[in-house]
Amino acid sequence: MKLVICAGPATTGKTSVLRHAIQRLQRRGRRPAFFKLDVQYAEEDEQIARDFGIPTRKVYSGELCPDHCNVMVLGDALQWARGAGCDVLLVETAGLCLRCSPYVDGGLGIIVLEATSGMNLPLKVGPMLSLADVAVVTKIDRISQAEREVFRARIQDVAPSVAIRETNALHGIGIDPLVDRILATPDAGDNLLLRGNPPVGTCTICVGKKEIGWKSHFGVVRTLDNQLFYRGE
Amino acid sequence: MSIMPPPSLGPRPLTEIEQISVLAGRGRDGSADAVARLDLKMGDVVSIVGHTGSGKTTLINDIELFADTDTPTGRRILINGAPAPAEMRDDPARNPIALITQHTTFLSDLPVGEFLHTHARIRKTSRSEIEGAIAATLAFANELTGEPIVLDSRMTELSGGQTRSLLIADATIICNTPIVLLDEVENAGIHRTRALELLRRHRKIFIFVTHDPRIALLSDYRIVMREGRIADVLYTDAAERLLAPMVARLDDRLSHLRDRIRRGDRVSPVELEGVA
Numbered sequence: 001m002k003l004v005i006c007a008g009p010a011t012t013g014k015t016s017v018l019r020h021a022i023q024r025l026q027r028r029g030r031r032p033a034f035f036k037l038d039v040q041y042a043e044e045d046e047q048i049a050r051d052f053g054i055p056t057r058k059v060y061s062g063e064l065c066p067d068h069c070n071v072m073v074l075g076d077a078l079q080w081a082r083g084a085g086c087d088v089l090l091v092e093t094a095g096l097c098l099r100c101s102p103y104v105d106g107g108l109g110i111i112v113l114e115a116t117s118g119m120n121l122p123l124k125v126g127p128m129l130s131l132a133d134v135a136v137v138t139k140i141d142r143i144s145q146a147e148r149e150v151f152r153a154r155i156q157d158v159a160p161s162v163a164i165r166e167t168n169a170l171h172g173i174g175i176d177p178l179v180d181r182i183l184a185t186p187d188a189g190d191n192l193l194l195r196g197n198p199p200v201g202t203c204t205i206c207v208g209k210k211e212i213g214w215k216s217h218f219g220v221v222r223t224l225d226n227q228l229f230y231r232g233e
Numbered sequence: 234m235s236i237m238p239p240p241s242l243g244p245r246p247l248t249e250i251e252q253i254s255v256l257a258g259r260g261r262d263g264s265a266d267a268v269a270r271l272d273l274k275m276g277d278v279v280s281i282v283g284h285t286g287s288g289k290t291t292l293i294n295d296i297e298l299f300a301d302t303d304t305p306t307g308r309r310i311l312i313n314g315a316p317a318p319a320e321m322r323d324d325p326a327r328n329p330i331a332l333i334t335q336h337t338t339f340l341s342d343l344p345v346g347e348f349l350h351t352h353a354r355i356r357k358t359s360r361s362e363i364e365g366a367i368a369a370t371l372a373f374a375n376e377l378t379g380e381p382i383v384l385d386s387r388m389t390e391l392s393g394g395q396t397r398s399l400l401i402a403d404a405t406i407i408c409n410t411p412i413v414l415l416d417e418v419e420n421a422g423i424h425r426t427r428a429l430e431l432l433r434r435h436r437k438i439f440i441f442v443t444h445d446p447r448i449a450l451l452s453d454y455r456i457v458m459r460e461g462r463i464a465d466v467l468y469t470d471a472a473e474r475l476l477a478p479m480v481a482r483l484d485d486r487l488s489h490l491r492d493r494i495r496r497g498d499r500v501s502p503v504e505l506e507g508v509a
Binding site for chain 2: 116119137142147163
């Protein structure tokens with residue numbers, strides 16, 4: 001099972017990028033599953049299930065920080081996708097927090113940024129960009145070559161090793177190399193570890209316990225199926 | 234005003250591009266492009282013409298993607314006779330194509346001088362090269378627009394014509410891409426005849442997607458699109474070269490008429506005397 005975690009600010013085109021990726025993965029004989037993690041509202045899972053006929057799921061993080069929710073439920077989500085007979089799990093996160101990053105070692109981390117959000121954006125998004133494997137830049141036809149080049153240079157300043165993919169997700173331009181990269185990612189193992197260090201905090205994740213899965217955590221936790229509950233003393 | 238030759242900026246492309254070739258694919262009904270292989274040579278000014286929905290944008294998408302039978306048309310794009318090198322496809326900084334579309338604009342709210350400086354600086358060249366590139370870009374843009382741009386104006390205050398002019402000038406001079414695609418950029422007020430003259434001084438391949446007879450007739454040849462396929466390639470012939478300045482005069486008269494109506498003037502048949 002290959003694991004892809006896609007992050008990025010709201011409305012940058014994460015879903016459009018993943019829709020094109022799903023189409024191309026299917027064309028290459030893969031069986032993708034789509035998992036959407038959002039704070040309080042999402043309907044992408046239903047549209048994707050309808051349009052591509054693949055297993056989809058969503059979870060609302062609600063009261064829980066979305067990146068923490070991701071840590072809690074990702075282990076279960078991989079099990080779910082395996083159980084559904086899939087071989088690639090595409091996770092679309094809410095991507096709200098500029099201090100955390102949702103990527104895990106053993107999975108491919110993709111950030112989707114829109115070129116139209118200003119030349120300084122790459123300097124502002126923190127570990128969500130610097131710890132990604134691939135930065136997908138959308139809406140490239142909307143901005144001048146100058147801003148496109150500066151945007152690109154600033155991504156490279158912040159994340160020198162990230163692979164930049166400039167795309168026009170509306171027309172699916174530039175998506176194929178991204179799919180090549182997904183297919184070149186090794187299968188995810190069972191013991192996944194959060195890639196980045198969460199900010200200083202008080203919960204088990206915040207204090208640096210990076211193991212994926214609610215069973216590794218204490219305090220207020222949740223599973224994929226159940227809402228919040230307390231685990232511990 | 235004279236235009237400086239383009240300063241050579243930044244890392245040289247790994248491959249010196251001499252020509253790009255379009256190998257035939259298919260239109261929407263499955264029939265093949267009319268030309269088995271079309272070579273676009275360095276220095277060519279090319280127009281792509283055809284009705285809305287005829288496949289013009291699809292063709293430039295194929296070029297931009299370095300299609301290799303992996304797009305819906307099945308076309309292949311060759312660089313110097315061979316498939317595009319991996320670094321051109323993989324590293325956006327090595328992509329040899331600059332694209333300006335009708336949707337393209339500047340989003341930054343900076344003074345023009347600071348903006349151009351920000352762009353020129355990422356090419357990591359000396360101070361004098363940066364200053365030279367900025368001056369050349371501004372001079373070029375100001376030859377294309379009737380309303381001069383000054384370095385202190387803010388980017389967001391530029392008019393449509395000034396914006397288009399600066400987009401083209403910046404892509405031509407500060408960007409070092411050997412291929413520039415311009416998708417229906419003629420609508421906002423720029424001096425098109427002058428633009429074509431100036432662009433020809435730069436050794437690049439310019440590809441215009443256009444509905445404008447003036448640009449089409451000033452091109453070396455035009456690719457005619459129909460139902461998704463390349464239906465024909467017409468080299469501008471002697472008669473069309475004679476027609477081009479007549480079209481320009483007619484077009485200028487119409488522009489003048491348009492301006493007068495905009496201004497609120499009364500107009501009369503005198504406006505088009507001798508041409509209509």
